[in-house]
Amino acid sequence: xxxxxxxxxxxxxxxxxxxxxxxxxxxxxxxxxxxxxxxxxxxxxxxxxxxxxxxxxxxxxxxxxxxxxxxxxxxxxxxxxxxxxxxxxxxxxxxxxxxxxxxxxxxxxxxxxxxxxxxxxxxxxxxxxxxxxxxxxxxxxxxxxxxxxxxxxxxxxxxxxxxxxxxxxxxxxxxxxxxxxxxxxxxxxxxxxxxxxxxxxxxxxxxxxxxxxxxxxxxxxxxxxxxxxxxxxxxxxxxxxxxxxxxxxxxxxxxxxxxxxxxxxxxxxxxxxxxxxxxxxxxx
Amino acid sequence: xxxxxxxxxxxxxxxxxxxxxxxxxxxxxxxxxxxxxxxxxxxxxxxxxxxxxxxxxxxxxxxxxxxxxxxxxxxxxxxxxxxxxxxxxxxxxxxxxxxxxxxxxxxxxxxxxxxxxxxxxxxxxxxxxxxxxxxxxxxxxxxxxxxxxxxxxxxxxxxxxxxxxxxxxxxxxxxxxxxxx
Numbered sequence: 001x002x003x004x005x006x007x008x009x010x011x012x013x014x015x016x017x018x019x020x021x022x023x024x025x026x027x028x029x030x031x032x033x034x035x036x037x038x039x040x041x042x043x044x045x046x047x048x049x050x051x052x053x054x055x056x057x058x059x060x061x062x063x064x065x066x067x068x069x070x071x072x073x074x075x076x077x078x079x080x081x082x083x084x085x086x087x088x089x090x091x092x093x094x095x096x097x098x099x100x101x102x103x104x105x106x107x108x109x110x111x112x113x114x115x116x117x118x119x120x121x122x123x124x125x126x127x128x129x130x131x132x133x134x135x136x137x138x139x140x141x142x143x144x145x146x147x148x149x150x151x152x153x154x155x156x157x158x159x160x161x162x163x164x165x166x167x168x169x170x171x172x173x174x175x176x177x178x179x180x181x182x183x184x185x186x187x188x189x190x191x192x193x194x195x196x197x198x199x200x201x202x203x204x205x206x207x208x209x210x211x212x213x214x215x216x217x218x219x220x221x222x223x224x225x226x227x228x229x230x231x232x233x234x235x236x237x238x239x240x241x242x243x244x245x246x247x248x249x250x251x252x253x254x255x256x257x258x259x260x261x262x263x264x265x266x267x268x269x270x271x272x273x274x275x276x277x278x279x280x281x282x283x284x
Numbered sequence: 285x286x287x288x289x290x291x292x293x294x295x296x297x298x299x300x301x302x303x304x305x306x307x308x309x310x311x312x313x314x315x316x317x318x319x320x321x322x323x324x325x326x327x328x329x330x331x332x333x334x335x336x337x338x339x340x341x342x343x344x345x346x347x348x349x350x351x352x353x354x355x356x357x358x359x360x361x362x363x364x365x366x367x368x369x370x371x372x373x374x375x376x377x378x379x380x381x382x383x384x385x386x387x388x389x390x391x392x393x394x395x396x397x398x399x400x401x402x403x404x405x406x407x408x409x410x411x412x413x414x415x416x417x418x419x420x421x422x423x424x425x426x427x428x429x430x431x432x433x434x435x436x437x438x439x440x441x442x443x444x445x446x447x448x449x450x451x452x453x454x455x456x457x458x459x460x461x462x463x464x465x
Contacts, residue, residue, distance in 0.1 A: 015456040019424065020324075020365060020431045024373040045353060047456075050463055052358035053406040054428050055365075060315035061322050067332050068310060071339045075306070078340075080299050081347050 014043035018051055185229065187213070187252055191244045200232045208259050214267050215242065216251040223253065228261050286312045291356035292349075299347035306343060313360055320361055321368040324431035334371055338364040369431045412462035420455040423448065 010033070016022050017030040033040040189196040198213060205211050213226040213236055226236040239247060255267035262268055286294075291312065297305035317338060322331040341363050349359050413421055423441065426432050434452065438445040 012453050012456070015460075016452065018362070019427045019452070019456065020369045021427045021434050021437065021452055023433055023435070024370075027370060027373060048358060048362045049354060049405075050409070050459060051428060052354070052362060053403060053409050054425075055316070055320055055358070055361040056403070056406050058316070058319045058323060058429060061319040062315050063318035063335055064328065064332065067314070067318075067335050068307075070332065070336050071310065074336050074340045075303075075343045078343065079301050081344055 010040055011043055014040060015047045018044060018047035185211075185213075185254055189239070189247055189252075191248045194239045194242065194244065194247060195235065196226070196239050197233065197235050198229050200229060205256065210257045210259050210261055211271075212255050212257045212261050212267065214253040214255060214270075215239075215246075216253055217242075217246050217249065219246055222265075223267055225262065225265070226252075228257075229254065288355050288357065292351045295342075295346045295349050295351075295356055298343060299349075306339075309342070310339060313357065316357065317360060317364045321364050323429055324365070324368040324372055330371060330375070331368075334364065334367045337367045341367070365431070372431050373433065408463060409459070412459050415462060416455050416458060420451050423451055424455050424459075427452065 187198045211229040214223040216223045256269045294305045294309040321334045434448045438448045
């Protein structure tokens with residue numbers, strides 16, 4: 001499209017180049033600018049920095065073995081253009097060392113401030129995954145796509161840990177991630193105070209059915225009911241009956257029950273289950 | 285398991301013409317890069333071609349990688365994505381529905397990078413993406429992961445191209461503001 005508007009700036013050209021939405025001729029223009037205009041190249045680098053992390057959510061796929069043979073043939077007789085300038089500045093060395101631990105010391109303080117800016121931001125991050133999983137499972141890269149549920153068998157899902165461990169050891173989150181047709185639940189447990197809240201993200205139970213929350217611990221012979229999840233937001237009171245060690249080690253599950261709860265005292269149809277992951281404390 | 289630091293050292297060795305280091309670098313990164321380009325190209329033959337160009341470029345310009353400015357895997361993924369998108373733009377006859385079986389490939393190959401990938405940057409980015417209007421967030425994700433142009437997005441989302449353009453740009457500005465950089 002040849003339309004121009006006030007957002008046709010080098011900044012936006014760089015951003016869309018990195019995102020990948022430009023047409024062929026616009027990409028050529030951007031690539032020419034990268035090669036000739038250091039300021040534009042810097043804009044591109046900034047956007048690669050901002051958006052580049054998204055690749056982490058793309059599923060790895062093993063290439064066919066012949067690809068390596070093809071590459072070797074391409075580099076045969078070709079020498080690289082020259083040695084890399086390794087960082088000398090201590091700040092760079094520190095950054096490199098810290099990257100090994102996935103923490104960049106230089107920005108750490110600012111990030112913690114950001115991390116403690118509220119559970120809202122964390123919940124929003126979870127919601128990206130959960131809501132997308134509910135509505136557009138095909139949009140998520142393979143590992144994040146919800147798997148079909150296995151009825152009557154508890155499937156422990158590995159929940160991606162997305163929060164700072166050191167901030168508060170007492171608060172935990174579990175995302176009970178459903179299949180594409182089911183609602184999602186975000187369970188927050190304050191182990192120290194033995195309280196919890198559970199938030200249903202989308203969709204209510206089918207008519208005549210209820211959701212029930214369960215605690216599964218190897219200290220008990222059978223799952224223990226933590227009560228119904230009737231509303232979009234619930235605070236199960238029964239956690240006070242368990243000690244902190246049980247709460248932090250337990251698996252939490254949601255089952256589909258006849259209206260009013262399990263008639264037998266055991267889950268009828270377990271929809272999904274998860275261990276807790278540590279979370280940050282809301283800065284209230 | 286290769287840390288970003290180990291990848292930097294490998295790149296430094298590659299820049300000096302160390303072919304053994306290049307093979308190790310390939311082993312550590314091939315599955316990630318192939319996953320990225322295959323998702324965009326959706327055809328193994330095209331993905332193979334782009335992998336060759338990508339690693340040739342990495343071999344040739346490893347010396348230009350600046351560890352103070354970007355992480356090695358982000359740098360390599362950017363090279364691969366740009367090659368893949370250039371390729372897919374040139375081959376407009378490649379239907380976006382072609383060879384959908386490619387997308388069903390399970391991610392069962394071992395990935396030496398996977399365990400380290402939930403970085404601070406990704407957490408912050410996801411938090412910012414979470415603040416976007418849902419449709420705009422989907423636009424950005426489709427664009428990034430599938431390499432779709434504004435025109436393709438317009439078809440997919442059943443919106444005029446200019447609307448898509450405006451939404452993309454607003455979303456990008458919101459992300460930039462949210463990240464505060």
